[in-house]
Amino acid sequence: MANPRLVQNYQLLQNLVETRFFQAIYSVGKWAKHRAEWEPFGIESQHQLDTEIALFRKMVDKAFTLAMTADKTSRKENPLFWNLRNTFIRSDTPGLDRELRHSFQTFLMRQRFPAAVAQLQTELADLRYPYEWYPATRMMQRTVHLHVGPTNSGKTYNALLALERARTGVYAGPLRLLAHETFTRFTAKGKPCALVTGEEVRIPDGSESWIYSCTVEMTPFNTKVDVAVIDEIQMIANEERGWAWTQAFLGVQAKEVHLCGEERVVPLIQDLCARIGDKCIVHEYRRLNPLTVMPESLDNNLRNLRKGDAVVAFSKLNIHRLRKGIEKETGRRCAIVYGSLPPETRASQAALFNDPNNDYDFLVASDAIGMGLNLEVKRVIFDAATKFDGVAITPLTVPEVKQIGGRAGRFRSAARAADGGAPPPAPGLITTMDPDDHEFIRTQFGKTAPPIQTAGILPPASVIERFHSHFPSGTPIEFVLSRLREMSRLSPQFHMCNFSEPMAIAEIIKPFKLSIRDSCILLHVPANMRSQEQELALKAFARCLAGYGSGHLLDFPEIDLEVLDETPPRGNGMESTTYLQRLESLHMVITMYLWLSYRYQGVFQSQTLAFEVKKRVTDKIADRLENLGFESAALVKQRKRLRSKAAQQELQRKKVREAEEKAEKE
Known part of the structure; x- marks a missing residue:
């Protein structure tokens, strides 16, 4: 019992x-x-x-x-x-x-299902060998260079040097802002470079060959290149997006593949390389300067900040509230960096913070700074020890604490020390805003993250299409996905990524007569199906694809363009919050439209207008957030509430894990 x-x-x-x-x-x-x-x-x-x-x-x-x-x-x-x-x-x-x-x-x-059909379904659901999905790549003899080490150790820098020497190549990173950063770097050096993200494509003019700088989901597989760099390879284990790193690693047709990430991924990559016949060379790096956790927090006092500090927050609202509070309490300017800012804005904010000759002494940023942005940070301060992972409030993991905290320590100073031209740099410092978070961050930083055991996968469109063909006509695609998930067989080196979002999208597009190919494309549209506005927009886009309407941006009444002409409400009350939520939803809907415009150019034709609308929305969001008020006591109370919620949910997950482990042993 x-x-x-x-x-x-x-x-x-x-x-x-x-x-x-x-x-x-x-x-x-x-x-x-x-x-x-x-x-x-x-x-x-x-x-x-x-x-x-x-x-x-x-x-x-x-x-x-x-x-x-x-x-x-x-x-x-x-x-x-x-x-x-x-x-x-x-x-x-x-x-x-x-x-x-x-x-x-x-x-x-x-x-x-007759026995023969059931047998065919079982065979199609055999996903034990995902490397066979890329036969052209398997015919190549690739050399895999695995660059591993902590942050600020130079691993990505060395990988990019190999890409810089190549005639053709690919950089694949986890964030649009990193793709933009690499694109800007190569373009500034006069090297032809294409930028390819889900919602933006820039191809260099007058060149027959170039480097691709892209988000990892957009890694090209049908083009042979000299060198590929895949950044943050430890993300291969991520429950939501790990499939994209697995796909990029197994599928990119490059003579040299440079993988950059944490040391805990080494055994898995070596195992996969041995199975697919690639040569694997491991390059280990050590941090260029020491890193330590301070003995105390800032005690929720923004006046304890020092020049060169970066406060890391986990919501856009808190980022702007903190910026406002820091400037009010210190009298100095504060730069901000987060993922959805336009790339030009991010670059200018980073430059302001990095320049020692102005009054931008501080930075407030999202956890995006943990993904390798080049920022002159002396000290990282965690605003909170919890974050919303898309489903629940969870405590920060050991890798997250080390990845984000590792940005502390000025990069250029460390580089000069490594060259022997300067005395050893001061250590990077880590602490917290709230004393109640300090012990947790200190403990997490002192732990060693376990080795990565498996790589995430999702069935590619070709497998879904073949699997779907063995079901009765009219069978909903969400059921087909559910059935494929249940029947799938995986090898010990792989795990199935979370199907929740694709299945939620499949359910939304079910009423429309779409081809299985179109349905498979829509499964990966960048959308949050917990947002009613985005759900309505997705239905409208699916209806348009099914042939029931125009694809011009202004012909979709579901898109809340009216908010652009409204006068922003005053104050920080409910009306102001609703107005900001409408702007953010519109931003995501326009992002969806742009994503679709690159896949259905003949249908969603208002790409230029969509970029203009997106810029206006971004400006209005920035203006609205500029006017947010700051209440220190409210942030302290919020952190306490989130800590409690995260602890309850972590306890529930722990009970489930213990029950499962017990059942497996029996």
Whole structure:
């Protein structure tokens, strides 16, 4: 029998599952009015639907009984329970609703496939050898240079030198701002360079060959190049985006592949290189100057800041509130850097902070500075020890603390010391704004992160298309994805990345008659499906692709362009917050439109206008944030609330992990 406390938790979850299941079924509707929804699953009457609902409820009850009485909770022994519980922990009730619908659909399909078709599906769901998805690359003899070490050790600098010497090549980084930084660097040196991100493409004129500087998702696979640099290779293990690093590493057609990242990725990369026949050379680097955690925090007093300090915050609102408070309390200027700022603005802000001959003494930045931006930071101050990961509030991990904190220590001073032309530089310093966060950051910094065990993957469009072809006509793509996820077989070197966002998108575009190819493209559109405005825009774009409307930007009433002409409300009340949220949603919707305009140039034709609208939105957001007020006590209270929430969620995840480990051992 399971632990009594766990049994109580499972009973509460079962009650929630019962409630959410009926809501999910009723959201589809009665059989008579929604036959098109039910018939692909073999349901031909309301009576048959009611019977299947009753049978599925019995199966759910059996799964929970098995968990509570026999303590069987593993994916192998009790897959339905495992899926429902883990989805709820990861994605709360919206994720649970989706999982229930997909589980019920899978249940309905249990007798729909002849043995031969089921066998074909099993073969197509065999994802154990993702390196075989890139046959042209496998025919090459590549040399992989793995540059590993802490931040400020020169690993990326040396990799980029190899790219600079090449005639053709690729730089693939985790952020648009890093792609822009590399693009600017090569262009300034007179080397032809193309910038390729999801929403922007710049190709150099008058040149037959060039370097690609791109976000990792946009890495070109059909072009042979001399050198490829893939930055932050430890992101290959990321639950959301790891597939992009795996895809870039396995697929890029380069004679030399330079991977830059943390030392903990070495065993995995060596193993993968051995399996695909690539030569692997490891280059180890040491930090150019020491790094240490200070013995005390700033005690929530902004007047304790020093020239060259960078305060790292984890929300755009807090970044601007802190900037306002720092300038008010110190009388000195404060630069800001975060990912969604226009590249020109980011560059100018970084230059202002790096220049010692002005009054920009401080920087407030997002965790983007942990990804290799060249900033003259003496000391990193963590505004908080928690962050929102897209689903929940979580404590900062050991790699995050080391990656962000590692930006402390002035790069140029360290470089001069390495050349022997200067005395050893002062150590980089790390501390926190709040004393209650200090011990956590100090402890995390002192830990060693475990080795990376697996690389993330997602099934490519070609696999999804072939898998989809073996289902009855009209089968929703979100069910196909769910089925593929359930049937997939993976080798020990790989894990399946989180399917939640693609499946949420698949559900939204379900009403429109799109080709499977178009559906697969839309699965990766940059969107937050928790935003109603973005969901409505995605539906409008999908409707347009299905042939039901114009693709001109001004022909989409779902796009809230009216907010650009409204007078901003005064103060910091609810109206001001709503206005800012509308601007940020519009910014993301325009980003979606630009992303689609590069994939469907003949449909979404207002690219020039979209860039102009995006600039206006960015300016209005910046202006609005400039006028935010600062209340130190409110930030202290917020940090305390987030710490408590993160601790509760971490405890819940720990219980789940312990239960799973126990089940696996048995």
